[in-house]
Amino acid sequence: MSNAVAGSLTTSVISKDGKTRRNDRKIVVYGMNYAPEIAGVGKYTGEIGAHLAAEGCDVTVVTTPPHYPGWEVRDGYRNRFSVELSDGVKIFRVPLLLRSRMRGIWRLLAPLSFALTSAPLIFGLILHRRPNTVLSVEPTLFAAPVALLAAKLVGATTVLHVQDLEVDAAFAVGHLGSKTWLKRLGALFERFTMKRFDKIVTISNRMAERIVEKGVPEERVCIVRNWVDLTHIYPLETTSTYRQELGFSENDFVVLYSGNIGAKQGLNVLLDAAVRLKSERSIHFVIAGEGPSKAELQAQYGHLERVHFLPFQPYARFNEFLNMPDLHALPQDRGAADLVLPSKLGGMLASGKRIVVTADKGTELADFVEDAAIIAPPGDVEALADVIRIAASEIATGPMPAQMERVRVLSRDDGLSRLSDTLLMPRSELA
Secondary structure, eight states, X not given: OOOOOOSOOOOOEEOTTSXXXXXXXXXXXXXXXXXXXXXXXXXXXXXXXXXXXXTTOEEEEEEOOSOTTTTSOOTTOOSSOEEEEETTEEEEEOOOOOOSSOOTTHHHHHHHHHHHHHHHHHHHHHHHHOOSEEEEEESOGGGHHHHHHHHHHHTOEEEEEESOOHHHHHHHTTTTTTOHHHHHHHHHHHHHHHTTSSEEEESXXXXXXHHXXXXXXXXXXXXXXXXXXXXXXOOOSSOOHHHHHTTOOTTOEEEEEESOOSGGGOHHHHHHHHHHTTTOTTEEEEEEOOOTTHHHHHHHHTTOTXXXXXXXXOGGGHHHHHTSOSEEEEOOOGGGTTTOOOTHHHHHHHHTOEEEEEOOTTSHHHHHTTTTSEEEXXXXXXXXXXXXXXXXXXXXXXXXXXHHHHHHTTBHHHHHHHHHHHHTSOGGGTO
């Protein structure tokens, strides 16, 4: 699967600041997650919208109130229709169905509710705005057919940004049980919808291969990995101030997981390893983030003296936070292997700290970090505990050369540039 994006761009001019301006382009972005969400899909889609607006594009977004990963509307927003302007982007927000425990059928009803509440708005908006490009984001694919129809009526180029193969992932991690008929129906809908986009952009080689297996011609699929801002996340030459703030001594060995706390993350295995290591008094575990599994994990493991649960940390201090641990942990549920390439990996690599990843050999995640991280088999508590125990006994020697090599291919500027080139390419040149 080729990563290259070829073809000429639309008409552009050079502004006084030396940046290329594409002020003849109208783009509609349609997805359930958007800034100011600071984790997952919303973070990246928000950066895409802001980047396109900064390049001079006329960008309009249809999305929901920020609610991920806690599945509750964040302060300052309400679960209702609203309009705002941010980073030069006009954002329309629509309500969706939310509850505190988003599991089982509720994980299906939430995106369906977004598809229903947004359908009249996105259809009318595309017909009125007559954009050059309509960018739909998966999740959620349920909303895409209405946007595809409206885009066809006005002759707009259609691009699908696949951040998550949501049908496969929902069954792989057990959100929807083992309902065979529902899985078949979802697969049929997915194949029917994906094949109708002019271009599909996804974030990993394995996901691209799966999309081709679903009937999308290979020439319509390209890969742009999720990126990391290397001007914001980088190795510190001094000790992170977080260590003192959180009460860790020089002799403490800190293991950090920072991100969404949900089913795909396999955090039970990491915390079961913490149980195995409870006699190792210098080893601490920090679980930072939000998500549907957090309350359950706190109830099960919160009694452990050296397990610490924290909320998401401010983005302005995120580099200090990612430089705080001695070891980053990236556990993954075996069922979700190759369905998602975790976006949090970029920040871990950029921090220069050691990383332990749970992944089977032959998965893209294992291949990508092969000589840049410690790899343990997923689901094996004893193996993970042993890896952490050994790492705690070793003296850190600074960033591994392979880490810095890997993170360079995840540069934010490069990723956004390649993605915007695809979005702004005329339909005749997309294939």
